[in-house]
Amino acid sequence: MSGKIALIERGICEFGTKAYYAQNAGAIAVIICSHTDENIGMDGGVDGSKVRIPAYYITKKECDRIRFYVENGLVVTIKKPENNLAVPDSLDGDFDNGVIAHEYGHGVSNRLTGGPSTASCLGNAEQMGEGWSDFMTLIMSAVPSRKGPDVRGIGNYVVGAKVDGTGIRRKPYSTDMSVNNFTYKNIDAEVHNLGEIWTLALWDLYWALADKYGYDPDFKNKNAGNNICIQLVMDGMKLQPCFPGFIDGRNAILKADEVNNGGVNQCLIWDVFARRGFGYTAKQGSSDMVGDETEDFESAPLCINQLKMNKKADFIVKAGQPINYELTLRNLRRDVANTIRVVDEIPAGCSYVNGSASLSPSTVSATEIVWEIPSMASLEQMVIKYQVSRLHPALQTHCG
Ligand SMILES: [Zn+2]
Incomplete structure (x- = not known):
């Protein structure tokens, strides 16, 4: 034979x-x-x-x-694939360090999540297993000459691409929003498309901490920002619940910072996660479902540390009807805010409807309405509603 x-x-x-x-x-x-x-x-x-x-x-x-x-006379011939883009010419994924690091990463995330007595806590729909694995690829192949905003692809060798190629994910990894602007809403039920967004947040965190504490390619330097991040991500896996979603993962990293560093990086972590849609009021919904998430781009209130005002107006303005405005004022400072002066512009062609404000204004002119608020406690929120009406048609310009 x-x-x-x-x-x-x-x-x-x-x-x-x-x-x-x-x-x-x-x-x-x-x-x-x-x-x-x-x-x-x-x-x-x-x-x-x-x-x-x-x-x-x-x-x-x-x-x-x-x-x-x-x-019936079958003859089998084996030959090398030709012009086959899906299977490049005999490239073996085992020679791509990134692939090995990624697969090894699955072993780590499966074993750390849910404690030492189980390796089956990452079976739910929103779990970020592929995300930790791509993060493992990025950190194991990081070199001092390549920085956060640089383009980092996954599996470039396997598909015959150059080092700075896009790789096999939807977009290459980068801390630069103009290279990769994915946020929480871009997860989908395909596990790698979901994991990409988690990797992005972790990669942003890696560079934010490296920028703050310095970068050192030596993994043993515990004071380097990149290594502080790796430790937080590892400990976050240990601290998160079985079947975690993205918000569970974020919270576990915040917790790890409390345990490891006395919480000195809380606001840095909040700011990083908020930029990718995992802000203070973001919701994951069920961790066993993809598509029921709510994004939020605002950091934790105490990290914002300032007064904030949002204004809402009627979306549809009906002829002859007044226009409703709603001002939401929030004291996101760590302490009480005194003598607050709220000034809102009255649009040209409109005038304030006398007595319509839910809080009496201190002065009203043709162009602005002003409230003086004696004080607001830390994290206090206040809503002021008022109405304007259109002036005589001859005087109307752009009211509303
Ligand atoms: Zn994987």
């Missing part, structure tokens, strides 16, 4: 022994034909380590088809 593929029945002696005998008889490969349609893995047995040719197991159903064609 020199130069041929041996088709061998399953049963009686070990798989490895069958393959070894076929190899000694000159076969270039072995196909074991099962007597059932069950798929099993083959053990090498006593002779397995001596086998140098490939050996495959196929089910009875598949084997019956091959047998039929063999009896």
Whole structure:
């Protein structure tokens, strides 16, 4: 059988022994034909380590088809793929350090999440397993010459792309929003598309901490910002609940910072996560569902540390009807705010409807309305509503 593929029945002696005998008889490969349609893995047995040719197991159903064609003169030719973009010319993913780091990352995230007694806490729909794995690729292949805004692809070697190529994800990783502007809403049910967004947030955090505490390629330097980040991400996995979603993951990293660093990086972490849509009021919904999330781009109130005002107006303005305005004032400072002066402009062609304000204004002119508020406690929120009406048509310009 020199130069041929041996088709061998399953049963009686070990798989490895069958393959070894076929190899000694000159076969270039072995196909074991099962007597059932069950798929099993083959053990090498006593002779397995001596086998140098490939050996495959196929089910009875598949084997019956091959047998039929063999009896009808089947000739099999094996050759290298040509012009096949999906399978580049003999590139082996095992030679891509990023691929190995990614797969190793699955082992880490599965084992750390949910505590030491289980390795099955990442089976839910919103879990970020692919995200931790791509993060592992980025940190294991980081070099001092490449910075956060630089383009980082995953699997570039495997697809025959250059180091600065896009790679196999939807967009390359970068802290630069003009290179990758994905946020929480861009997750979808495909696990890698979901993981990309988690990797982005972790990669942003890695560089934000490196910018603050310095970067050192030596993993043993615990004071370098990049290594502080790696420790936070690792400890976050240990602290998060079984079946985590993105907000659980963010909270666990905040918790890890409290445990590891006394919470000195809380606002940095909040700011980083808020930029990708995981802000203070962001919601993950069910961690076993994708598509029920709510983004928020605002950091934690105490990290903002200032007064904020939002203004809402009627979306549809009806002829002859007044226009409603709503001002929401929030004291996001760490302490009380005194003598606050709120000034709002009255649009040209409109005038304030006397008595319409939910809080009496201190002064009203043709162009502005002013409230004086004695004080607001830290985190206090206040809503002021008022109305304007259109002036006589001859005087109207752009009211509303
Ligand atoms: Zn993966």
